[in-house]
Amino acid sequence: MIAVVGGAGYIGSHAVKHLIEKGERVVVFDNLSNGHRELLHPKAAFFQGDLASRSNLEAFFDQYEVDSVIHFAAFAYVGESVKQPAKYYRNNMANTLNLLDAMLKHEVESIVFSSTCATYGNPVKLPIDETHPQQPINPYGRTKLMMEHMMEDYASAYGMRIAALRYFNAAGADLEGEIGEWHEPETHLIPLVLEAARGIKDELLIFGHDFDTKDGTCVRDYIHVMDLADAHYRALIYLRENSENLKLNLANGEGYSNLEIIQMTERITGRKINYTLTGRREGDPAILIGSAAQAEKLLGWKPNYTLEQIIESAWNWHVKKWEEKV
Template sequence: MIAVIGGAGYIGSHTTKYLIQQGKEVVVFDNLSTGHREFVPNHIPFIEGDLANKQDLVRLFTGYPQIHTVIHFAAFAYVGESVEQPSKYYQNNVINTIKLLDTMLAYNVKKIVFSSTCATYGNPIEWPITENHPQHPINPYGRTKLMIEQIMEDYSLAYGLKFAALRYFNAAGAAVECDIGEWHEPESHLIPLVLNVALGKQDAISVFGSDFETPDGTCVRDYIHVTDLADAHSRAVEYLGKHEINLKLNLGNGEGYSVLKIVQEVERITGQTIHYIYSERRVGDPAKLVGSSERAKQILGWQPQYNLQQIIETAWHWHQKKFGGPQ
């Protein structure tokens, strides 16, 4: 059995769905602070619990002694918020993860797939970013994720923990069946914000910075479909079950798209005009983040299946279903 921590959230719910489709046995653990109970199928075991509460973790591992691997998604993930509220991020992302790791070891569960991030690299010095790129995060969010990678290294040496740290680029899109998708309150990710304008839910989006060293002056990011991420997690679980090697892998499409390119693509797909307003740069925003996932392809046999058009189309279909058509 696989315990999906944060399995009612965006990436967690898509991974849970994918694992079930693969015939794997799953239990979901989530405090529903940002997740949605309706994202977890009713026939799947669900524990509403918090990593900060040791008794909740004990309830998970005693209630499901067949757990052999944990997939850990339960982290706060907003760069700007991490700059404004670093304590919140160190408490949850670091301290609570240590509680999870210690409880896992107490119940002899020694395999974990960890939701890491390209934010551990900081400002890139070369593109595409490989796993050998120096890790110098420039915001508390990235630092918390790097700390956990380092902690897992130490736990591996001392206690025999086996881990896969998957460094995502920008997760986007929705399940093709439109039963789950991206739903944050408040929303801060670019594609759903642009789709909100297409739906008439807001008048315009803010574009943070127009003077980056990029072709059109706006930030460039690598977008990866959430189901492709789910596939990589499933493959990482299988890899840890067969090998005594820890993994640190990038997960991205290897293509970079600027903010304005995303706006243009949404306009093309939705047929709606997207208004935008330039704002000041956000603290901690690199100009360009584009990754190489060649190592994941070689080791896991993983290959992204969705391009940018499909990412936006699936997200658009989900937004129309969840939030209503254009006003």
């Protein structure tokens, strides 16, 4: 059985759906602080628990015969991590240590870790590949990098098998519209643009319009959440069949500017989006594009969904969620 820690969150819930479609038995471990009961899969078992509680973890691993873990349960707001670093070090690092210790005690040897391109920091070359220096510039990125190091050390000392997947901008929703991106507060560009398209957001701010890019706005690499779910599944299979650990990027290898996202969303939704160009945010690189050549080589993985499909699937989810509330 696979334990998906954080399986009631955005990416975790999509991974659960994909795993179940692949015939895997899944149990979700989540404290629902950022996740949602509505995103829980009906065919997955659910244990409401907190990684901060060693007794919760003990009860969980006693109850379920888990053979591998996928770990999504980290805080992930860059700005918040700067203002509240203690919150991030406590949850992302200390709680992961609790998880690793519980796995060790119960002889669970494999873990796939939802890492991030934020471990790289400001790019010194593009596209960013796995040889790029890891020099994170905020507490969020630093905690994720230290989580990688913790897992590497446990792998070296105790024989665990680990896969750290560093991905770029997750976006979109499952194509059936059953689950989607649901953050409170929302900080990601595509859902914010969709909220503006629906007229429920008064002001859409685009930070920075004087970058050295095609139209002056930031360029980012977007990847569909179901592509990410598939990569986590493939990494899990790899760990089952190989003794080698993995550290891989997940990316499309193409960049789209903020204004291109707005223009494409206007075409897809048929709605005019009002936005305001404002000053840069501190620490925002002009361009972030990743290379996933290693993931294709080792996992046979590459993205299946275009940016149009990302935005269309996200729009369908947002409209459905909106209509259910009306």
